Amino acid sequence: MRTILHTTWWLALAALALRPPAADGAPTRGMVAQVLIDADDGAPAEPRTTPPADAPRPAAPDEPSPESADATAVGEPTPAEAEDGVPGAIEGEPPTDAAADGQPTQDQADWRPEPSEQEILIDADEVYYHSGATVAKGNVVVRYRDLTLTADEAEIDEDGVWGQFRGNVVITREDIETTADLIRINFDTEEWEVLGARTTLEPSFFETGVAEPIYVRAESVSGVEGDEVIDAFDAVATSCDLEHPHYGLHSDHIRLIGDDKVALERPRLEILGTTLFRFPWDLVLSQRSRNNRFFPEFGQNSVEGFYAKLAYLYLTGSTMNSYVRLHLTEKRGIGVGADHYFRTGPHSGQASLFYEPDEGAFSGRARHSWEISDRLTSDLNLSLQENTGYWGATRSLAGNLALRHRGDNSTSSLGIDRSSTDSTYSSSTRFTTNFSHRQTLGAGAGYDLRAVLRRSEYGDLAATGTLEADFQFQQRRDWFDWALAAEQQWDVEGDGGRNYGLDRLPEIVFNTDSRRLGDWRVFDVVPMRATLKAGHFVQYPDEEEISMTAIETHLGGGRTQLGDALTMTTTGTFDQAFYDDGSARYRVGTSLNLDGEYGGDWFSRLAHRYATVEGYSPLRRDYGGKYNDLTLSVIQQTRDRSYLDVGSGYDFVDNRWQELRLRSWLVTSPRDRVELVAGYSIEDSFWRPVSVRWTHATPWDVYVALSSRYDIEGDDLSDADLEFDWRIDPRWRLEGIATYSGYRGELDQLNLRLTRDLHCWIASVTYNMEADELRLNLGIKAFPFEDQDWTVGNRGARLGSYSQYYY
DSSP, X not given: OHHHHHHHHHHHHHHHTXXXXXXXXXOOTTSEEEEEEETTTOOOOOOEEEOOXXXXXXXXXXXXXXXXXXXXXXXXXXXXXXXXXXXXXXXXXXXXXXXXXXXXXXXXXXXXXOOOTTEEEEEESEEEEEXXXXXXXXXXXXXXXXXXXXXXXXXXXXXXXXXXXXXXXEEEETTEEEEEEEXXXXXXXXXXXXXXXXXXXXXXXXXXXXXXXXXXXXXXXXXXXXXXXXXXXXXXXXXXXXXSOXXXXXXXXXXXXXXXXXXXXXXXXXXXXXXXXXXXXXXXEESSOSOXXXXXXXXXXXXXXXXXEEEEEEOOOTTEEEEEEEEEXXXXXXXXXXXXXXXXXXXEEEEEEEEEGGGTEEEEEEEEEEEOSSSEEEEEEEEEEESOOTTSOEEEEEEEEEEEEEOSSEEEEXXXXXXXXXXXXXXXXXXXXXXXXXXXXXXXXXEEEEEEEEEEEETTSOOEEEEEEEEEEEEXXXXXXXXXXXXXXXXXXXXXXXXXXXXEEEEEEEEEETGGGTSOOBTTTBOEEEEEEEEEEEEETTTEEEEEEEEEEEEEEEEEEOSSSEEEEEEEEEEEEEETXXXXXXXXXXXXXXXXXXXXXXXXXXXXXXXXXXXXXXSXXXXXXXXXXXXXXXXXXXXXXXXXXXXXXXXXXXXXXXOEEEEEEEEEETTEEEEEEEEEETTTTEEOOEEEEEEEEETTTEEEEEXXXXXXXXXXEEXXXXXXXXXXXXXXXEEEEEEEETTTTEEEEEEEEEEEEETTEEEEXXXXXXXTEEEEEEEETTSOOSTTTTTBOTTSOBOSSOOOOOO
16 A cells, blocks of 8 residues: 555656646647656656657658648648648747658657656657647556556646546556556645555565565545555455455555554455454554464463464554454463554664463563664663463563664773572572773774673572673784783672683783795795784682793695695694793694595595693693594595595504594485494494484475484484475475484474465464474465474474484
């Protein structure tokens, strides 16, 4: 419906182009007439004509006419009536030399230009003036920006007050097409009326939540340009594309409010031509809302028993969405609630309440966002829940406030958060205040400042409070960059009893590399990266103060071609650190990779890693381990067909063989793929559980993924899971996810959904074993409501057989 407002105003501008001149003009019958005007001033040019393609070329003055010299074309002015004796000249357009020579003028040859952003272009088979009125007939086409209108006839009355288009009127604009029997416009009052309107709204017209076209029909639609309300009478809305739709919402009066809401006055739902029920209230739908479901949801689960849930959107204003909710449940009784969403100017927010009297359960939430200025915004959130948790009795209260300021070269934020929870098992209270500021300075420099104040109480334990502060400054120069970091935590209440932590008071770091040093390399061959560190630290829990200086170097990383089939990559690292207690430690590490390529899509990698640590470090963060191992992997890979990776190695530090690993997949047919993962412990002589996954996918019809883990040593099936999607036929679809535990010999989870396509409707039955829930949904295909959430568990985790097994 919103389209009528925009397109009809454009039609009013277009119709102005057909206003009658001061005196009756000559008709242009038998020719194509075109009017091109500027949409800003609305002043029309005189109709411009060009002969039809099959019309004979006008004869030159010295050539005899193909027809009798006394004959005059029907509907064309005689030479005596034309200016300067030029046949067919239009009043107000002087003849040109080309016209005098009998050749088409430039305007005649290029008579269909594209309208500019501010022009309206009108074409018609004929345009004439009758008794002061302007009439356009035959293939009337109006183009303005991205709007195109076609009609059989258009006319403006003698006084220039009323204009109308009629006969097969079609308005096309982007993803919207509207047909009508007649459009009538009053230019004085800017009132307009559309009779016999039929509008198609494509899914891309809507922001979200619409998957198929929406069809709106009305006997009449009327409004006044600039008003917030448009009225449609005897209207029906549906997503069914049949001439006699399977369903429709019928209303004697529909109001379009602003550019978002549609209010249907006591609509009735018709299915297969029969009125199923009439709403006892006005039904309001919002384009901005994702909750335009007006059909109840039915189901059964272990917590609520059998239930029916209804959410109804009611009208509170053009900038607000409001809902009332009614839950009828077998075990928890009646639940009532309301949600109120608003957006006005710089303010937006939400207020929600829900109450279950039989359970004494209550929940409420308030949210407010305020754009105080272009640079400053705030967000406030409050929530209260009492005895609403299905896993136990709980009362919780939480609130937080966030302020954000954006400067030209800075961003600052201040947040305050408080929450308290009392449950059957415990209680806690938390209070947090945080502040952060990021500043960009000149010459590639900037700093970050962060501070956090926390206070916590748990049960009968004494309250604790801490203050953390963190400051970091960084600057990037041409041949190096450097950073300064300071970080400390204080106990401001109670004894925080810090277990492990590190204060930096402060630490300074310099970084550079070969590229930034003018491509300087060690021995003119080896590229390098280097880091220099120095700092003073306090290490917890022993509160030991430590000062240190260290240098870290990384050498190599380049690839060397050793032959047609062999490539070598080498790297080396050296770290040296000194501490104020006289201790020191260094680390040396190397790596070597030999990659081979052979015929038949075979590859290999032989890798050696070595690292050693000498000395002593009082800083735990500088601890390092020793390793010395050699690994070999042999790989065969055929693009889109197969993959095989077999590898093992030897650990020289522990003097033991690494496990033999096998990873592979094989496409056995265009529809089938098998994956295998296995591991064998050479030292302990036993097999790890073998993982096998089979995937079968037939376009449109079937998708099956079956995964299993088999314990070879125990000769048992450890676990298995299955995911399938079977389109039984174009109307029926069965989906499922199941997980089986071989240790318990039972199903861990089972989710099933059976869907029936009812042309423009869709019905589904869903079973969830974890929640012991059976749910029936009947919805409209144009408004998807459950596609993404049926495989999500009660605690928000995604269900499904997507895990891969590696050793």
